Amino acid sequence: xxxxxxxxxxxxxxxxxxxxxxxxxxxxxxxxxxxxxxxxxxxxxxxxxxxxxxxxxxxxxxxxxxxxxxxxxxxxxxxxxxxxxxxxxxxxxxxxxxxxxxxxxxxxxxxxxxxxxxxxxxxxxxxxxxxxxxxxxxxxxxxxxxxxxxxxxxxxxxxxxxxxxxxxxxxxxxxxxxxxxxxxxxxxxxxxxxxxxxxxxxxxxxxxxxxxxxxxxxxxxxxxxxxxxxxxxxxxxxxxxxxxxxxxxxxxxxxxxxxxxxxxxxxxxxxxxxxxxxxxxxxxxxxxxx
Amino acid sequence: xxxxxxxxxxxxxxxxxxxxxxxxxxxxxxxxxxxxxxxxxxxxxxxxxxxxxxxxxxxxxxxxxxxxxxxxxxxxxxxxxxxxxxxxxxxxxxxxxxxxxxxxxxxxxxxxxxxxxxxxxxxxxxxxxxxxxxxxxxxxxxxxxxxxxxxxxxxxxxxxxxxxxxxxxxxxxxxxxxxxxxxxxxxxxxxxxxxxxxxxxxxxxxxxxxxxxxxxxxxxxxxxxxxxxxxxxxxxxxxxxxxxxxxxxxxxxxxxxxxxxxxxxxxxxxxxxxx
Amino acid sequence: xxxxxxxxxxxxxxxxxxxxxxxxxxxxxxxxxxxxxxxxxxxxxxxxxxxxxxxxxxxxxxxxxxxxxxxxxxxxxxxxxxxxxxxxxxxxxxxxxxxxxxxxxxxxxxxxxxxxxxxxxxxxxxxxxxxxxxxxxxxxxxxxxxxxxxxxxxxxxxxxxxxxxxxxxxxxxxxxxxxxxxxxxxxxxxxxxxxxxxxxxxxxxxxxxxxxxxxxxxxxxxxxxxxxxxxxxxxxxxxxxxxxxxxxxxxxxxxxxxxxxxxxxxxxxxxxxxxxxxxxxxxxxxxxxxxxxxxxxxxxxxxxxxxxxxxxxxxxxxxxxxxxxxxxxxxxxxxxxxxxxx
Numbered sequence: 001x002x003x004x005x006x007x008x009x010x011x012x013x014x015x016x017x018x019x020x021x022x023x024x025x026x027x028x029x030x031x032x033x034x035x036x037x038x039x040x041x042x043x044x045x046x047x048x049x050x051x052x053x054x055x056x057x058x059x060x061x062x063x064x065x066x067x068x069x070x071x072x073x074x075x076x077x078x079x080x081x082x083x084x085x086x087x088x089x090x091x092x093x094x095x096x097x098x099x100x101x102x103x104x105x106x107x108x109x110x111x112x113x114x115x116x117x118x119x120x121x122x123x124x125x126x127x128x129x130x131x132x133x134x135x136x137x138x139x140x141x142x143x144x145x146x147x148x149x150x151x152x153x154x155x156x157x158x159x160x161x162x163x164x165x166x167x168x169x170x171x172x173x174x175x176x177x178x179x180x181x182x183x184x185x186x187x188x189x190x191x192x193x194x195x196x197x198x199x200x201x202x203x204x205x206x207x208x209x210x211x212x213x214x215x216x217x218x219x220x221x222x223x224x225x226x227x228x229x230x231x232x233x234x235x236x237x238x239x240x241x242x243x244x245x246x247x248x249x250x251x252x253x254x255x256x257x258x259x260x261x262x263x264x265x266x267x268x269x270x271x272x273x274x275x276x277x278x279x280x281x282x283x284x285x286x287x288x289x290x
Numbered sequence: 291x292x293x294x295x296x297x298x299x300x301x302x303x304x305x306x307x308x309x310x311x312x313x314x315x316x317x318x319x320x321x322x323x324x325x326x327x328x329x330x331x332x333x334x335x336x337x338x339x340x341x342x343x344x345x346x347x348x349x350x351x352x353x354x355x356x357x358x359x360x361x362x363x364x365x366x367x368x369x370x371x372x373x374x375x376x377x378x379x380x381x382x383x384x385x386x387x388x389x390x391x392x393x394x395x396x397x398x399x400x401x402x403x404x405x406x407x408x409x410x411x412x413x414x415x416x417x418x419x420x421x422x423x424x425x426x427x428x429x430x431x432x433x434x435x436x437x438x439x440x441x442x443x444x445x446x447x448x449x450x451x452x453x454x455x456x457x458x459x460x461x462x463x464x465x466x467x468x469x470x471x472x473x474x475x476x477x478x479x480x481x482x483x484x485x486x487x488x489x490x491x492x493x494x495x496x497x498x499x500x501x502x503x504x505x506x507x508x509x510x511x512x513x514x515x516x517x518x519x520x521x522x523x524x525x526x527x528x529x530x531x532x533x534x535x536x537x538x539x540x541x542x543x544x545x546x547x548x549x550x551x552x553x554x555x556x557x558x559x560x561x562x563x564x565x
Numbered sequence: 566x567x568x569x570x571x572x573x574x575x576x577x578x579x580x581x582x583x584x585x586x587x588x589x590x591x592x593x594x595x596x597x598x599x600x601x602x603x604x605x606x607x608x609x610x611x612x613x614x615x616x617x618x619x620x621x622x623x624x625x626x627x628x629x630x631x632x633x634x635x636x637x638x639x640x641x642x643x644x645x646x647x648x649x650x651x652x653x654x655x656x657x658x659x660x661x662x663x664x665x666x667x668x669x670x671x672x673x674x675x676x677x678x679x680x681x682x683x684x685x686x687x688x689x690x691x692x693x694x695x696x697x698x699x700x701x702x703x704x705x706x707x708x709x710x711x712x713x714x715x716x717x718x719x720x721x722x723x724x725x726x727x728x729x730x731x732x733x734x735x736x737x738x739x740x741x742x743x744x745x746x747x748x749x750x751x752x753x754x755x756x757x758x759x760x761x762x763x764x765x766x767x768x769x770x771x772x773x774x775x776x777x778x779x780x781x782x783x784x785x786x787x788x789x790x791x792x793x794x795x796x797x798x799x800x801x802x803x804x805x806x807x808x809x810x811x812x813x814x815x816x817x818x819x820x821x822x823x824x825x826x827x828x829x830x831x832x833x834x835x836x837x838x839x840x841x842x843x844x845x846x847x848x849x850x851x852x853x854x855x856x857x858x859x860x861x862x863x864x865x866x867x868x869x870x871x872x873x874x875x876x877x878x879x880x881x882x883x884x885x886x887x888x889x890x891x892x893x894x895x896x897x898x899x900x901x902x903x904x905x906x907x
Contacts, residue, residue: 034698083878095645098701099838100881102831106874114871221827224705231702262717269706273692276703280695342786368788380783382776384843393776397788399769403797406768407761413768420769460787 005137006254012143012212014249015150017268019205020226021233021241022157023198029236030174030194031088033097037079037105038202039223044108045072045203046215047116053125061127061145068207069200076199079104080192088191120214128211142211149204150242157238170194225252225265228272234282243283247271293356295320295495296341296464301350303336303519310336312519313350318464318512323490324497325510325527329540332516334499335377338466341497342374343367354464369397371463377472379453381441387452388437391424394459427455431485447478454485465489465496471505483509507531515539531555596763599846599889604756607849611748619744623816625856626751627809630758632836632848634805637762639834640843641771642798643778645701648689648708649833652682652803654715654825656810658722661820664732671734671741675754675811682807683800685711690796708830715822727821731814751812758805762845774798778843828870835873839880841887850888 024038049068053059059067083104087097122128130141160167172180173190181187206219225248226241233244248268255271256264279285296318303311311333318324326334339345341352343364351360354370362370373394382390399416401409428437431451436444441452450470457465467486471479479502486496486509500506506513507527515523515530517539523530530536532555607629611622631653638644656678663669663677692703715722722728734741734750741750765771776784777791777798785791814820832855840851858876859869884891 028698034701094697095639095643095842096881096885098645098647099834099877102834103874103877103881106831106870107878110868110871110874114868224709224827227702228706231699235698260717263713266706266710266713269703269710272706273703276692276695276699280699282699344782344786364785365788365790368786373788374786376783376786380780380786382779382783384779385775389772393772393784393789394787396769396773396776401769403765403770403801406765406770408764413764416769417767456787 002137003254005139006257007250008137008139008143010250010253011246012140012146012249013209013253014246015146016205016209016222016245017226017229017248018150018242018245019153019201019208020223021230021245022153022238023201023205024226024230025233025236025238025241026198026201027195028230029238030170031084031191033084033088034094034101034235035084035195035198036098036101036227037108038198039219039221039226040105040108040112041072041076041199042202042206042209042223042226043215043219044075044112044206045069045199046206046210046219047112047121048072048203049207049210050116050121050123050215053123057124061125061142064125065145065149065204065207069203072203073196073200076202077192077196079199080195081188084195085188085191089188116215120216122214123210125211140212142208146208149208153201153204154242161238166193225268228268232272232275232282234284237282237284240282240284292320294318294353295355296497297351297353298337298341299351299353301337301340301352302348303333303340303345304348309519311340311516314516314519314521315350316514316521316524318495318497320463320495321490321493322495322511323486323509324495325506325513326497326499326516327501327503327506327513327530328516328522331518332539333519334516335468336519337516338374338468338497338499342372342466344374365397368460368462371461372466373457373460373462373464374466375450375453375457375468375470377469379449381449381453381456383441385441386437387428387433387439387441387444388421388424390441390452391427391455391459392420394456395420395423397460423459424455427458428452430458431455432481447474450474450478450482454482458489463495465494466499467496468499469501470498471500471502479505595893596766596845599844600759600763603846603849604752604759607755607853608752612745619748620816621856621860623744623748623751625853626748626755627812627816628833628836628856629849629852630751630755630809630812631806632833632840632852633755633759633762633845634802634809635833636802636837636842636845636848637765637774637805638798638802640837640845640847641766641778642774642795643781644693644795644799644802645704646689646799646802646830647701647705647834648711648827648830649803649806650825650827650829651708651711652686652806653810653813653829654711654822655685656682656807657813657820657824658715658728658810659807660811661728661731661814662721665728665730668732670736672736675808678811679804679808682810683804685807686800686803687796689803690799693792693795693799705827708827712822712826715825722822725822727819727823728814729819731818731820734815747812747815754808754812758808759845759849766845770794770797832873835877837887839876839884839887841889841891841893844887844889844893847887847889854888 020038020042024035027033027035045068048071049064052064052067083100087100127141131138132141132144161171169180169185170190170193172183173185173187177187209219226245229244229248230241232247233240248271251271252264252267255267275283294317298314298316301311301314302309314337326337328334336345340347343362347360351358353359354372359367359370382393399420401413401416406413425437428434431454433448433451433455436448441449444452454470470482474482483505490496498506498510510527513525513527513530514521515536522535522539523533525533607622607625611619631649635646635649638646659681660674660678663674664671669677689704689707692700695703716724734747741747773784773789773794776789777794781791813824836851836855837848838851839854840849841847855873858872862869862872880887886894
């Protein structure tokens with residue numbers, strides 16, 4: 001297979017991983033919570049996107065992305081409020097929290113299976129079947145969207161977290177909850193909001209990924225590789241997560257195709273382990289909450 | 291003077307641009323109570339971390355009984371005879387008081403994983419030995435009534451005593467007590483003071499990091515003072531009480547606050563006369 | 566050794582009240598009591614009821630062994646492993662391939678399975694250099710990598726197709742071909758391992774494991790060699806899972822990677838959580854519960870994982886100490902603690 005196509009494909013899937021990983025790192029940074037349900041939230045987002053398309057067949061794709069993100073963000077907000085915040089607030093230990101997120105993930109993925117069925121669903125939009133020409137190579141029509149979203153999101157998140165009051169408040173409550181709370185930030189709301197944003201980002205990833213393959217309950221497993229991306233980019237660092245996603249995406253696509261196609265799924269973790277052995281707290285080590 | 295039990299030679303600890311401990315030298319004589327004081331952020335707890343092995347030095351050497359232990363892992367230092375308590379007691383929240391103290395006996399045990407599983411007589415003897423040591427130590431610190439109580443049931447002051455007993459179980463030659471009186475009422479503080487005196491009379495060396503001036507002045511034979519990571523004074527309690535640099539460090543410029551200085555001198559003189 | 570020459574009385578003179586001694590022994594006895602009760606139930610019920618219940622008992626026994634290994638790692642020493650099923654699989658494949666390939670007798674294959682899984686555990690334990698959460702993610706990844714190896718290394722493992730024709734068990738010339746025989750073998754293994762683990766918990770090393778699980782910094786500060794013990798407990802727990810794995814193909818009469826997926830790791834975690842984390846009997850109870858309950862949901866197999874997920878969340882919210890913990894609390898209410906402040 002052509003290296004350029006592999007590279008593009010790797011970058012595209014890497015962006016997806018990066019988005020899910022960014023959501024993962026965001027929650028970790030804000031709440032100290034390792035959210036193993038992040039991949040399942042991505043999957044639910046993809047299904048919600050599917051339903052939106054089914055309900056409103058004429059909607060432009062970018063609108064589907066936004067709507068799915070909003071709905072999933074709302075769902076994430078609720079999950080955080082009712083499932084996670086009570087446990088985090090009473091200082092439950094790490095193992096408890098990990099198992100809790102795992103439990104929520106199971107309920108999400110199996111709930112999705114019940115609602116939307118166990119079969120992978122093809123996204124019924126024109127995008128799914130389009131190919132466009134990029135530098136003389138045919139690529140899936142959703143690639144430009146992926147690129148656009150990534151750029152917009154990176155800029156948007158950067159702006160949000162450094163310039164907007166809300167973003168700064170979120171960062172404050174993550175870095176120093178006590179002071180933030182004294183300054184009037186409602187910690188519970190801040191956590192829920194961070195989680196909601198992370199869920200929204202995950203949904204965006206899901207909606208972008210679905211046209212390339214399918215919307216299926218197994219998507220959560222794909223999101224699992226995002227953990228590897230977030231870890232090797234240093235948990236809690238959003239730039240690290242995005243870069244980590246790209247590394248995993250490209251590494252697994254090229255490494256998988258060129259070396260051992262059957263082990264493609266392992267590539268993500270082998271890469272992670274390799275990088276962590278050299279830099280035990282990830283590539284962006286040295287930042288807060290490592 | 292006999293050979294020091296502990297020596298810090300030009301010890302430093304740097305975090306990026308910040309020198310938490312800056313070129314500090316200190317000697318501790320055996321069988322003494324040595325104080326390490328200084329205003330908040332002076333680097334006292336960091337110094338303890340460096341001595342106990344929780345953090346590694348950025349420069350300088352730490353010498354125990356004449357042998358350098360710089361760079362040694364914590365386990366090795368405990369075996370060599372250093373043990374340290376923490377400002378907020380770190381205890382095993384799901385164990386009983388006795389179990390907690392028995393964990394301190396660990397370094398003196400021999401049975402490994404397979405021994406614990408298969409040995410019978412040796413294990414019985416080792417467990418009984420640990421149990422007796424723990425019981426004795428708990429009685430020594432005054433907790434005989436709580437030996438089998440779950441730690442969650444104990445008050446703050448008693449938890450502190452459990453932590454001390456656990457540290458004693460490792461049979462240290464050098465005991466580092468980090469703010470041991472913090473949060474204790476006067477009765478509890480006096481009890482701890484008594485424990486410290488008894489231990490040193492029995493041959494132990496104790497270094498105290500402390501904020502409670504009276505406690506330090508009463509107990510310590512020698513005090514080292516840190517400020518902003520550097521050593522600013524080292525001497526007997528009365529020398530320290532009169533040292534300009536110390537007073538300035540704690541109270542700002544000496545001229546502005548006459549009363550506290552008088553108190554400091556008075557406390558030091560009282561300690562000196564009572565000793 | 567520093568002589569603590571404080572005015573302490575000699576051990577024999579110690580007026581240690583018999584009440585205190587009894588209380589301490591009671592806790593140790595509590596562990597053994599649970600052991601006896603659970604093992605009695607698990608031995609007797611399947612044999613007495615026979616048939617399908619015997620099969621269930623055999624399944625429970627295997628997962629109880631594996632869950633005990635996980636419990637020692639997670640519940641005791643606080644080392645969360647998200648890829649435990651991988652070690653089950655390594656044990657299963659090692660044993661079966663040796664039995665089929667070179668005709669190794671079962672007992673030796675069992676030992677080899679445990680050893681292989683222990684070695685794999687030791688390899689994974691090298692990752693403890695990574696702090697907390699990175700380690701957990703790495704164990705997760707480890708499970709996935711091993712699963713992929715099992716699936717893709719077709720020349721060795723037969724891949725997805727799996728391995729058939731599991732050789733019958735023969736020990737010192739005695740054949741163990743019926744299900745009852747297999748069950749008895751498994752139960753002997755379970756009983757021995759459970760007993761050894763109880764003994765471990767009552768010793769110096771078990772106490773050190775618990776200390777590490779409850780406050781690693783404090784454990785380190787009293788000289789417990791934390792890193793070495795973390796590696797040790799992971800190796801132990803993984804090896805135990807490997808031993809459990811060796812039995813699985815004999816029971817299923819089939820071996821495929823599908824028994825060792827990420828979900829299976831998760832199920833074992835749910836077992837120890839629902840059963841009662843941090844308590845050895847919790848592993849056995851959890852294994853029993855999560856094996857029996859799906860049988861009553863036969864018609865709802867697609868809901869199996871959902872039910873497990875709900876069980877997990879429900880038990881964490883309502884019964885955070887698990888079934889065994891709740892039971893223990895109930896008992897303590899009726900049996901006064903002796904030796905307190907006497």
